[in-house]
Amino acid sequence: DVKVTQSSRYLVKRTGEKVFLECVxxxxxxxxxxxxxxxxxxxxxxYFSYDVKMKEKGDIPEGYSVSREKKERFSLILESASxxxxxxxxxxxxxxxxHGYTFGSGTRLTVV
Amino acid sequence: QKEVEQDPGPLSVPEGxxxxxxxxxxxxxxxxxxxxxxxSRKGPELLMYTYSSGNKEDGRFTAQVDKSSKYISLFIRDSxxxxxxxxxxxxxxxxxxxxxxxxxxxxxxxP
Numbered sequence: 761d762v763k764v765t766q767s768s769r770y771l772v773k774r775t776g777e778k779v780f781l782e783c784v785x786x787x788x789x790x791x792x793x794x795x796x797x798x799x800x801x802x803x804x805x806x807y808f809s810y811d812v813k814m815k816e817k818g819d820i821p822e823g824y825s826v827s828r829e830k831k832e833r834f835s836l837i838l839e840s841a842s843x844x845x846x847x848x849x850x851x852x853x854x855x856x857x858x859h860g861y862t863f864g865s866g867t868r869l870t871v872v
Numbered sequence: 873q874k875e876v877e878q879d880p881g882p883l884s885v886p887e888g889x890x891x892x893x894x895x896x897x898x899x900x901x902x903x904x905x906x907x908x909x910x911x912s913r914k915g916p917e918l919l920m921y922t923y924s925s926g927n928k929e930d931g932r933f934t935a936q937v938d939k940s941s942k943y944i945s946l947f948i949r950d951s952x953x954x955x956x957x958x959x960x961x962x963x964x965x966x967x968x969x970x971x972x973x974x975x976x977x978x979x980x981x982x983p
Contacts, residue, residue, distance in 0.1 A: 764915075791968060802975035803916075803960070810968065818970065850915055856968035858904035858923060863915035 763787075766851050766864035773871050779838040781867050783851030791854045792834035793861065794818075794826065796847040803850065809834055810856075841871045875899050878961055878974030887983050891948040895961035895974045898942065902963040905937050906971065907946045910958045919959075920946070951981045 767782035785792065793808040795818075805818030807826040815826050823845060827835045834853075838845055848868050852861035878895045885891055893907075903924055908916035922928045925939045934947040944963075948955055958978045962971040 793970065795973075800975070803973040805970055805972075808970050852915075858921065858964065858967035860906040860908075860918040860921045860962070861916075861971065863908075863917065865915045866913075868913075 764851055764853050764862050764864040766849075766867050768867050769865065771867060771869045773838075773841050773869065775842060775871060777838075777841045777871075779841050779869065779871075781836040781838075781849055781851075781869070783834045783836070783853075783864055784832055785834075785853040785862070786832065787853060787855075787862065788831070789853035789855055789862070790831070791856060792828065793852045793854075794824075794834065794836045795850045795852065796820070797850055797866075798847050806836065838869075841869075843871050845869065846871045873898065874975075876961065876963060876972050876974045879977050880975065881977040882980065883977060884980045884982060885951055887951060887953060887981055889951050889981070891951050891955070891979060891981075893946040893948075893959050893961075893977050893979070895944050895963075896942055897944075897963060897972075899963075899965070899972075900939075900942070901965040902972075904964045904967060904969075904971075905935070905944050906962040907933075907935055908960040908962060909955075910960060910976070912957075916960055948979075951979075953981050953983050956980045 795803040851864040910916040958976040961974040
């Protein structure tokens with residue numbers, strides 16, 4: 761069964777900490793995405809990548825960075841966590857076919 | 873104004889009902905249209921995808937796209953309690969492009 765695996769289901773971090781969210785896919789997909797999902801705001805795109813070592817800003821990149829050193833792994837970094845970054849973080853991957861994404865199960869991050 | 877607007881719900885129907893879920897959009901460049909289902913505390917899972925205008929059927933699910941009206945729909949026939957979830961529409965301009973999502977409609981199917 762093809763999968764997108766996010767390293768943690770639940771995380772609690774302190775304000776100011778550097779936070780790493782890891783995502784690995786086993787489908788040899790070129791495209792990878794990071795979204796956050798908040799009640800009333802839907803899914804908002806943070807960063808995406810179409811290839812190794814390549815990254816593009818999404819709609820809300822402030823306070824985040826990403827790393828894609830290998831095709832299968834796309835990491836989201838919160839440089840200095842803040843309480844307004846408390847959210848559900850969803851990683852997704854896709855082929856360049858327009859056939860939609862495969863999502864991970866999500867990481868629910870709480871920043872205290 | 874959001875690029876993608878989705879009927880907010882929540883929607884509650886009896887088992888066996890036909891359900892209609894709808895989204896409108898403003899960006900005429902969108903060509904690829906997707907529907908996802910998301911169960912509580914899970915990631916979204918892809919239900920259906922379509923390209924351009926027309927209908928696509930998969931079992932009890934039918935996706936419709938009307939590009940002239942910038943309107944897409946997902947119909948669920950013979951709804952089941954297991955269909956209770958949040959449904960998200962999504963669309964993109966290119967086959968490799970990022971998707972823009974609606975906010976979701978929460979559906980409850982009562983036995």
